[in-house]
Structures are given as C-alpha cells and as structure tokens.
Amino acid sequence: xxxxxxxxxxxxxxxxxxxxxxxxxxxxxxxxxxxxxxxxxxxxxxxxxxxxxxxxxxxxxxxxxxxxxxxxxxxxxxxxxxxxxxxxxxxxxxxxxxxxxxxxxxxxxxxxxxxxxxxxxxxxxxxxxxxxxxxxxxxxxxxxxx
Amino acid sequence: xxxxxxxxxxxxxxxxxxxxxxxxxxxxxxxxxxxxxxxxxxxxxxxxxxxxxxxxxxxxxxxxxxxxxxxxxxxxxxxxxxxxxxxxxxxxxxxxxxxxxxxxxxxx
Numbered sequence: 307x308x309x310x311x312x313x314x315x316x317x318x319x320x321x322x323x324x325x326x327x328x329x330x331x332x333x334x335x336x337x338x339x340x341x342x343x344x345x346x347x348x349x350x351x352x353x354x355x356x357x358x359x360x361x362x363x364x365x366x367x368x369x370x371x372x373x374x375x376x377x378x379x380x381x382x383x384x385x386x387x388x389x390x391x392x393x394x395x396x397x398x399x400x401x402x403x404x405x406x407x408x409x410x411x412x413x414x415x416x417x418x419x420x421x422x423x424x425x426x427x428x429x430x431x432x433x434x435x436x437x438x439x440x441x442x443x444x445x446x447x448x449x450x451x452x
Numbered sequence: 453x454x455x456x457x458x459x460x461x462x463x464x465x466x467x468x469x470x471x472x473x474x475x476x477x478x479x480x481x482x483x484x485x486x487x488x489x490x491x492x493x494x495x496x497x498x499x500x501x502x503x504x505x506x507x508x509x510x511x512x513x514x515x516x517x518x519x520x521x522x523x524x525x526x527x528x529x530x531x532x533x534x535x536x537x538x539x540x541x542x543x544x545x546x547x548x549x550x551x552x553x554x555x556x557x558x559x560x
Contacts, residue, residue: 319472319473320473322471322472322473323469323473326469326471326502341532342532342536345532345533345536346536348502348533349502349504349533349536349537352471352502352504353504353505356471356472356504356505356506359472360472406541406542410542410543410545410546411512411515411516411546412512413509413510413512413513413516414505414509416505416508416509416541417504417505417506419541420504420505420537420540420541423540424540
C-alpha cells in the first residue's frame with residue numbers, strides 16, 4: 307500500500323514512540339480530520355504495534371513497516387512485519403471483531419478487542435512470510451476550520 | 453511518574469503515555485504503595501494523554517491489589533483519550549474517573 311506517511315523500524319518498545327509522534331504529525335498536517343478520529347486510530351495503531359513488539363519473534367529483531375493514507379472518507383493504514391505467523395482463533399476473526407475479556411478484572415487480553423472497536427475494519431493476513439494488519443477508520447466529521 | 457503517600461492514602465502521577473514502555477513501572481509503583489500500607493490510591497492522569505491495553509492492565513492490577521488490602525484505586529483528571537478507552541473497554545465501571553484528585557480522595 308502506498309500511503310502519505312511511511313515509517314519503518316524494529317519491533318522494540320521505543321518504536322511505539324515513533325508511531326505516536328507520526329500520528330501527532332498527521333493531526334497537525336490534517337486539521338480537517340476530527341480529533342476523535344485521529345485519537346481512536348492512534349489507539350488502534352499502538353495496540354497492533356504493541357502486539358508485534360510483545361509477540362513478534364525473535365524478540366526485538368522483527369522488522370516492521372507502517373504506511374498510512376489520509377483519505378477524504380477514511381484513515382487507512384497497513385502495518386507489516388516479518389515475524390512468525392500469529393495464532394488467531396477463527397471464531398474471533400469470523401465477524402472481524404475481537405471480544406473483550408468477560409472478566410472485568412482481567413489484566414490482559416484487551417489489545418485486539420480495543421483496536422477492533424476503535425476501527426471500522428481490522429484485518430490480518432499472512433503472505434510470503436509477512437504479517438499484514440490493515441486498519442481502517444471512516445472519518446466521522448470535519449472540524450469547522452477544515 | 454511519581455508517588456506521594458500519606459498514611460493509607462497514595463497519589464500516583466501518571467506518565468504522558470501510559471503504554472507498554474511505562475506500564476511495568478506503573479504496575480510496580482501501585483504494588484509498592486499497597487505493600488507499604490497505602491491501599492487508598494488515586495492515580496492522577498492529568499498529564500496522561502494516552503493509555504493502551506497494557507496501561508489498563510497495570511491499573512486493573514493495582515485496583516485488585518488495593519481492594520485486597522481493603523482500599524481502592526480511583527482515577528483523577530482523566531483526559532479524552534483515556535475516557536474513550538475506558539468506555540470502549542467498559543472498564544469505566546470498575547476504574548472510576550473523578551474530576552480532581554481531591555474529589556477522588558473523598559469518602560473512602
């Protein structure tokens with residue numbers, strides 16, 4: 307995917323700060339995008355990237371690339387990495403949504419579910435040894451200054 | 453991130469981004485406050501502009517530890533993104549947000 311913004315790096319925690327900074331840059335350069343849209347998109351991006359950092363093997367050596375396009379109707383991004391294939395449960399993928407943990411006091415397991423509800427589309431695919439996460443959020447509204 | 457304790461009460465100041473790089477430290481600070489005898493914890497998120505699921509996990513871990521020690525964990529000065537994330541995960545039911553640290557510290 308060709309996007310307006312591209313970032314590459316290794317799956318280490320510090321790379322998350324670079325993604326945060328990139329989304330901040332996007333917000334500054336596209337004032338017509340509603341702050342809520344950027345905020346929730348950023349939330350999803352960091353969850354997915356965090357997933358790659360946490361679960362990508364070999365640890366810290368997985369290379370990733372991030373492409374983001376700001377389109378009139380939506381924000382769209384693809385995060386790709388060359389780590390091992392993710393073991394996703396089929397029933398979670400069936401409707402494109404991941405469920406929140408039933409236990410309100412669970413300390414983990416909310417990452418993909420949170421990304422999923424922050425987005426309109428979240429898809430995972432594996433091809434040629436590359437994992438690709440596609441993230442789309444439809445833009446809800448334009449600011450008055452658009 | 454810093455913690456101020458006064459008897460059974462503790463106020464922990466959150467970092468700018470409570471993501472997976474900061475979450476382990478938050479988890480440790482909350483556990484230490486409880487272990488040191490201050491299970492009535494307010495986490496001041498006035499400076500925190502972003503939280504992710506690992507940050508939420510650290511807060512839930514602190515909440516559980518605090519309640520087991522007869523206290524509680526409450527959030528103060530929650531910003532837009534944090535509030536959205538709490539709502540989307542339904543965690544606003546157990547991690548209660550208060551407008552100020554003072555409000556959160558009343559009526560334990």
